Structures are given as structure tokens and as C-alpha cells.
Amino acid sequence: MCLDSAFADRIFLDNTRVRVEFQKAMSRFFLQVYGCQMNQYEAGVVRDILERSGYTETSEEKNADVLLMLTCAVRSHAERRALGRLGTFRGLKDARRKTPDASSVIIGVLGCMSQNLRKNLAADHAADLIIGPDQYRRLPELIDKARETKVPQFALDQTEECYDDIIPGPSHPVRAFITVMRGCNNFCSYCIVPYTRGKERSKPLTRVLAEATALAGQGIKDITLLGQNVLAYHDQSNDFRELLEAVSEIPGIARIRFLTSHPKDLDEQVLSTIARIPKVCPALHLPIQSGSNRILKLMRRGYTREEYLAKIALAREYLPELNLTTDIMVGFPSETDSDFKDTLELVRTIGFDFAYMFRFSVRPGTQAVELGPKVSEAVAGQRLTRLIEVQNRITRERNSEMLNRTHELLIESPGPRQGMLGRTRTNRAVIVHSRLSIGQTVTCQVTRIQGWTPIAEVLGTEVPVPQ
Numbered sequence: 399m400c401l402d403s404a405f406a407d408r409i410f411l412d413n414t415r416v417r418v419e420f421q422k423a424m425s426r427f428f429l430q431v432y433g434c435q436m437n438q439y440e441a442g443v444v445r446d447i448l449e450r451s452g453y454t455e456t457s458e459e460k461n462a463d464v465l466l467m468l469t470c471a472v473r474s475h476a477e478r479r480a481l482g483r484l485g486t487f488r489g490l491k492d493a494r495r496k497t498p499d500a501s502s503v504i505i506g507v508l509g510c511m512s513q514n515l516r517k518n519l520a521a522d523h524a525a526d527l528i529i530g531p532d533q534y535r536r537l538p539e540l541i542d543k544a545r546e547t548k549v550p551q552f553a554l555d556q557t558e559e560c561y562d563d564i565i566p567g568p569s570h571p572v573r574a575f576i577t578v579m580r581g582c583n584n585f586c587s588y589c590i591v592p593y594t595r596g597k598e599r600s601k602p603l604t605r606v607l608a609e610a611t612a613l614a615g616q617g618i619k620d621i622t623l624l625g626q627n628v629l630a631y632h633d634q635s636n637d638f639r640e641l642l643e644a645v646s647e648i649p650g651i652a653r654i655r656f657l658t659s660h661p662k663d664l665d666e667q668v669l670s671t672i673a674r675i676p677k678v679c680p681a682l683h684l685p686i687q688s689g690s691n692r693i694l695k696l697m698r699r700g701y702t703r704e705e706y707l708a709k710i711a712l713a714r715e716y717l718p719e720l721n722l723t724t725d726i727m728v729g730f731p732s733e734t735d736s737d738f739k740d741t742l743e744l745v746r747t748i749g750f751d752f753a754y755m756f757r758f759s760v761r762p763g764t765q766a767v768e769l770g771p772k773v774s775e776a777v778a779g780q781r782l783t784r785l786i787e788v789q790n791r792i793t794r795e796r797n798s799e800m801l802n803r804t805h806e807l808l809i810e811s812p813g814p815r816q817g818m819l820g821r822t823r824t825n826r827a828v829i830v831h832s833r834l835s836i837g838q839t840v841t842c843q844v845t846r847i848q849g850w851t852p853i854a855e856v857l858g859t860e861v862p863v864p865q
């Protein structure tokens with residue numbers, strides 16, 4: 399039976415409580431997600447909270463009664479995109495007002511941008527809900543309140559929230575994320591995260607293990623432990639190394655990855671633990687940001703280029719197969735040609751497998767706002783183009799090193815041209831043209847590189863799960 403909410407209103411006119419419950423059961427939400435893997439994970443938390451309250455998700459925004467976006471504030475570009483999308487949401491809300499089903503649509507902005515822009519989102523962008531990263535549990539209550547009062551609802555308090563009791567359903571058949579810590583205490587001078595996500599805190603180890611066990615029971619084999627700086631994980635006497643050990647004991651989990659690591663917290667003990675546990679994949683995402691010591695100091699990164707180089711040398715000793723990725727920023731205030739040359743030189747010396755490269759984006763409220771002189775957009779753009787050229791060449795070289803070598807591949811999804819897409823332990827996507835099932839682990843040999851993608855022949859299909 400299909401009822402619309404206006405009909406539901408008539409049936410239960412004199413029983414307000416039941417009516418509200420019924421309306422909720424009929425409510426559909428649409429969720430747009432921006433930003434990093436932590437937001438992808440938190441989208442699962444938001445879905446769980448709403449579905450437990452009787453909401454159902456729709457992929458058609460025009461059918462939704464609640465239009466939500468989970469936002470990112472790390473770069474101004476991400477904010478501009480989200481604000482543009484809010485304009486679309488507003489159009490849908492106005493259109494609904496003109497239909498026979500004139501029930502109001504609720505627009506909610508969740509996550510870092512709400513924490514950052516606050517009242518502007520209601521005043522200038524017609525948002526009904528402005529909810530920070532620690533307040534998602536209040537969503538059902540605040541949706542009701544916004545409907546009843548027609549007044550924007552704010553929930554921006556920062557707490558110790560880790561959503562410990564919520565296990566978001568995986569959105570992939572074999573891979574999943576677990577957020578093991580939230581917030582950050584580092585206050586890098588350009589970064590808004592410590593202001594939007596609050597103080598660093600860790601999910602209790604028992605809860606991480608319960609989550610990983612539940613995911614393994616749903617067929618997940620490859621888990622990525624997430625946090626702003628996972629190396630700072632701490633639950634009573636358990637640190638990041640104990641976390642890796644404990645997760646590796648869960649049957650069914652074959653691969654463990656983690657993201658992001660702060661270079662200042664990477665030490666020999668962590669590297670030896672990664673090297674010792676077969677399930678932990680030899681991959682590190684270690685943001686360098688700049689190759690200039692002067693700029694690193696202004697960024698308040700807490701390491702020098704020499705210290706970073708020494709850690710990479712040690713990491714490659716412990717993990718000869720290491721896949722090393724990074725983040726690099728150009729155009730930081732006062733960056734000179736000479737500073738940029740230092741960055742290029744460091745990039746060539748290290749030979750990252752892949753890099754996320756950005757132009758500096760000023761974030762109001764951070765310390766970098768005070769720094770100068772500013773680097774012009776034109777100069778920053780030229781530097782970024784040059785950096786991308788250099789890194790792309792290196793990435794191609796690193797890819798070609800995969801040729802004629804044997805790799806272990808976990809099959810993840812169908813690939814292009816009737817192929818299957820798998821991932822190596824070093825986190826590289828590879829295409830094979832064989833009849834394989836998702837979740838199967840095979841050995842393969844890379845025979846050619848097409849564009850950026852390695853293509854491989856399957857050698858064997860019986861790869862035991864590491865113990």
C-alpha cells in the first residue's frame with residue numbers, strides 16, 4: 399500500500415503523536431556526501447541514525463522530504479561546491495511548495511562546513527538544520543523541531559563523540575572503513591580541522607574490534623582504519639601498534655590499511671609492527687606538504703625535510719614493497735621560487751607512488767590567515783601545473799615497475815571491457831580478464847600498462863588468508 403504524508407495527516411488528525419511517527423516512517427532522505435573517507439564513513443553513521451528512526455533513503459533528490467549534505471571545509475573549493483548544491487536543494491524545496499503535496503522539505507547541512515559557516519547557512523542559504531560533526535544523533539529530533547517551528551535548528555557543540563555503538567553497513571562488498579579516532583590536536587597553521595572536528599579522541603579498542611568482527615561477518619576482507627592521524631590512536635594502554643595487532647587477529651579480515659599518518663608520529667616501532675604482521679599492507683599515506691624547511695615551520699608541521707627523508711629511508715628498509723603516497727601544497731603564504739624548487743627536488747628524490755596536489759586555500763580562523771605575503775593565484779597555478787607534471791612522470795615510472803612481477807590481487811568489482819578489477823596489497827587497482835568472483839584472491843602477473851592502469855594475467859587462484 400502506498401500512502402502520501404498528506405493522507406497520513408488526515409487519518410491521524412486527532413492523534414498527534416501517532417501522526418508524527420507515521421509521517422516519519424513515510425519520510426525519505428537524500429544524502430549528498432562531500433570530502434574525505436571520514437565523511438564517507440560518517441555518511442553510514444547518519445544513515446543508521448535516520449533509518450533507526452524510520453526514515454528511508456532515496457537516491458532521487460526530487461522525491462526526498464529531507465535533503466541533507468555532509469560537507470567538508472578543508473578547502474574553499476569544497477565549500478563553494480556545497481553552497482552551489484544548496485541552491486539546487488532550495489529550488490526543490492520551492493518547487494514542492496507549489497505541488498498538491500505541499501509538505502515542507504527540510505534542508506540540512508551536516509559536518510565541517512556547518513561548524514565553520516554556522517548562521518550564514520540559515521540566513522543566506524535557507525538551511526533548516528545546521529549540525530556539526532558531533533551532533534548527528536540529534537538529527538531525527540531536530541528534523542521534527544524544524545518542521546514544527548519553521549525555525550532553523552543549530553546543533554554545533556563539540557563533544558567527545560565517537561559514535562562507538564553505531565556500525566555503519568558497508569557500502570562495498572569486500573572493503574570497508576572504520577573510523578578509529580576523530581579530531582586533531584596538531585593545529586597545522588593552514589588547517590581548519592581542529593576547529594571543526596575538535597579535540598583528538600579514540601574509539602575504544604573493544605568497539606573497533608566489535609565493528610571489524612561484524613564487518614568480517616558481512617564478507618569484508620579489506621579494512622582501512624581511519625583518523626586525522628591514526629598513529630596517535632590511544633585507548634587506555636593500547637596504542638596504534640596494539641590496535642593493528644588486535645584487528646589482525648580477527649578471522650576473515652585479510653588486509654589492514656590505515657589513513658592518515660602524521661610524519662612526526664611515524665617511528666621505528668610502528669614500522670617494525672607493520673612489517674611483522676602479514677595482514678597489514680605495506681602502504682603509507684604520509685603528507686609531506688612542502689619540501690622547504692622554512693615553509694614547513696610556518697605550516698607548524700613538526701618535522702623537517704631531513705627528518706622526513708630519514709623516516710622514508712627507514713620505512714623502505716622495513717617495507718621493501720612500500721607504496722608511498724602523500725599530500726603536497728603549493729602557494730603557501732611567502733613561498734618563494736626557491737622554496738618551491740625544494741619541494742620539486744624532494745618529490746624527485748623520494749619518488750612517491752602517487753600524490754594529492756593542491757593550491758593553498760586560505761581558511762578563515764586558521765593561523766595562516768595572518769601570514770604573508772600571499773602568493774598570487776597565477777604563480778600558485780603555474781607551480782601546481784609544474785608539480786603535477788613532475789609527479790605524473792614519477793607515478794608512470796612507479797606503475798611500470800609493476801610489469802612482469804607477481805602480485806596478490808583481491809577481486810573487488812567488475813572492471814572495464816568484461817574484465818574484473820582487483821587491488822594489490824600495495825593498494826594499486828589492476829584489471830584482469832578472467833572469470834573471477836568478487837572476494838576471490840588470486841596471484842597475477844602484470845603484462846602491460848594501459849593509460850594509468852596495470853593489466854594482468856591470472857597465475858593462480860588459491861591464495862591463503864594471512865594468519
Ligand code: SF4
Nearest residue numbers: 582584585586589591
Ligand atoms: S595533522 Fe594538521 S593537517 Fe592533519 S588534520 Fe591535523 S591540523 Fe589538519
